[in-house]
Amino acid sequence: MYPPDETTTQPILPPPCQDCPLSKPRPPRIPLHLPNARPMVAKRKFTSDAIEQVVQRVTAVMADRDLAALFRNCYPNTLDTTVAWFHDDHANDYKRPRSFIVTGDIPAMWIRDSTQQLLPYLPFAPLDYDLQNLILGAIKVQATYLAYNPYANAFRMPPDGPKPVHHQTHGDRVVPPYDPSIVWEAKYELDSLAAFFKLSTEYVRITKDSIRLIQDKEWLQAVHRVLDLIEEQMRGTWEEPRRSKEKEPHYSLVNTTSLKGVPLGEGYRFLRTTDIPTETLGQDGLGGVVKRCGLVKSAFRPSDDATTMPFLIPANAMISVALQDLAMLFEQVSYKDPLAVLPILAERCRSLGLTIREAVFRHGVVQHPKYGQVFAYEVDGFGGQMLMDDANIPSLLSLPLLGFISKRDPLYLNTRKYVLSDDNPWFFRGSQIEGVGGPHVGRDMVWPMSAMVRARTATTADEVLDALEMLKRTTAGTGLMHESVNKNNATDFTRSWFSWANGLFGETILEVLEEWPEVIETIQPAD
Structure with missing residues (x-):
């Protein structure tokens, strides 16, 4: 990951209590007897021997059998249930695999969600070539979508896949216009673009398989x-578009039929007839008014809710890291580029990434009367700022997981204290769980995702264990993670099938085992 800029952050303090043992007195655990929630083997969508071995190895050393059951159910959930289509391209020497990954109970592929669903498996992809091809196939399909319309965030089955899933269109007014047989949802979210870059760069970093990616013309086009x-x-809201509609080229997608990319020169507008304010944009679809300052607008948040101030700081932090990582990728493989295009792309990515990073620290850091310097959630470039956090990643709480800043940096620690307090309007504390929610679901609804991020950014073993205990209590006996849970009633939840949260839980357990093994209370597996 791209390291923090020492010129813009305070010195990192020694780790506070990094090696502290569990110190809080705790009552005896009451077994929940969580069920096996995996589909029968014959009904699983994709099986990876490497991932099955991880499941067996990890659950064998977990003393808490309910926690083990959760890991067994959640970690392979994307492979078990959401691989709607996988074409390994065996006949073409595996040069261009293709995969379509749905979110769970919504039969569409989100760029952000599909990235987050597959990232937990990437460390083990070199051990399983089919799994590696599945992940590469998802990147290739993401590229197909973004080469067509990088403003859209969710898509239907690609033209070369099985028969697409159809649903009733919203009748949105969107600029640029799109083909509703391709696009599921046309909400422009900056973090979706960062997710595409992140999955691509992490894939190459871990598998060393750069050739099949950089030699794909459609991926480069995307x-x-x-x-x-x-x-x-x-651009600022009132600036003229960078080029007129007449000069905007259309991009023909490679290896697909009759798809031409939507024009970008008109900017972006989104209007929907709705009684939910976060489902549409003001100013005739332009959204909040901003001034150019080096940040990038995002019309919608990772929750799919409209931004209030379009310079969304977590998304800008994520894209700045992704651009720096992409620049390093292009530099590392540039010797394989006979046309010398990659060094130019590397410089473009690095320049953009540095500009955005510097703007985050210049415009996104504010002085809070109680917590000192903290990151704002959204700003407008005019001096306006919104202090809050939303559970969806990227969030302020997740900044260390994005590679943007150390979890022990004083600026992040201040921000974290604010986010996990009653001063954050979307932090809720109840008898079942405490954590961050957001406007997407509303009052008193905590996203288990925020407890997972809390565990992964904690600096004491006690806080890690507290987060895991809360997560166990909030499955409502299903043995799976949900989108959100009522802070006082685990049976009041949204989305019983939400693959991103399941995968993130599995990833959290693997990280906790690495950094805080005493929290898992490891025991020797039975002979």
Whole structure:
């Protein structure tokens, strides 16, 4: 990951209590007897021997059998249930695999969600070539979508896949216009673009398989299109578009039929007839008014809710890291590029990434009367700021997981104290769980995702265990994670099938085992 800029952050303090043992007195655990919630083997969508071995190895050393059951159910959930289509391209020497990953109970592929669903498996991809091809196939399909329309966030089955899933269209007014047979949802979210870059760079970093990615013309085309969009969305609201509609080229997608990319030169507008304010944008679809300052606008948050001030700081932090990582990828593989395009792309990515990073610290850091310097959630470039956090990743709480800042940096620690307090309007504390929610679901609804991020950014073993105990209590006996849970009533939840949260739980357990093994209370597996 791209390291923090020492010129813009305070010195990192020694780890507070990093090696502290569990110190709080705790009552005896009452077994929940969580069920086996995995589908029968014959009904699983994709099986990876490498992942099955991880499940067996990890659950064998977990003393808490309910926690083990959760890991067994949640970690493979994406593979078990959401691989709607996988074409390994065996006939073409595996050069261009293709995968379609749905979110769970919504039969569409979100760029952000599909990235987060597959990232937990990447460390083990070199051990399983089918799994590696599945992940590469998802990147290739993401590229197909973003080369067509980088403003859209969710898509239907691609043209070369099985028969697409249809649903009733919303009748939105969207600029640029799109084909509803391809796009499921046309909400422009900056973090979706960062997710595409992140999955691509992490794939190459872990598997060392750069050739099948950088030699894919459609993937490179998608990268160019995303960079064009980022530069377009750095404009202030009242600035003229960077080029007129007549000069905007259309991009023909490679290896697909009759798909031409939507034009980007008109900017972006989104209007929907709705009684929910976060489902549409003001100013005739332009959204909140901003001033150019080096940040990138995001019309919607990772929750799919409209931003209030379009310079969304967590998304800008995420894209700045993703651009720096992409620049390093292009530099490392540039010797394989006979046309010398990659060094130019590397410089473009690095320049954009540095500009955005510097703007985050210049405009996104504010002085709080109680917590000192903290990151704002949204700003407008005019001096306006919104102090809050939302559970969806990227969030302020998740900044260390994005590679943007150390979890022991004083600026992050201040921000974290604010986010996990009653001063954050979307922090809720109840008898079942405490954590961050958001406007998407509303009052008193905590997202288990926030407890997972809390565990992964904690600096004491006690806080890690507290987060895991809360997560166990909030499955309502299903043995799976949900989108949100009522702070006082675990049976009041949203989305019984939410693959991203399940995978994130599995990833959390693996990280806790690595950093805080005493929390899991390891025991020797039975002979």
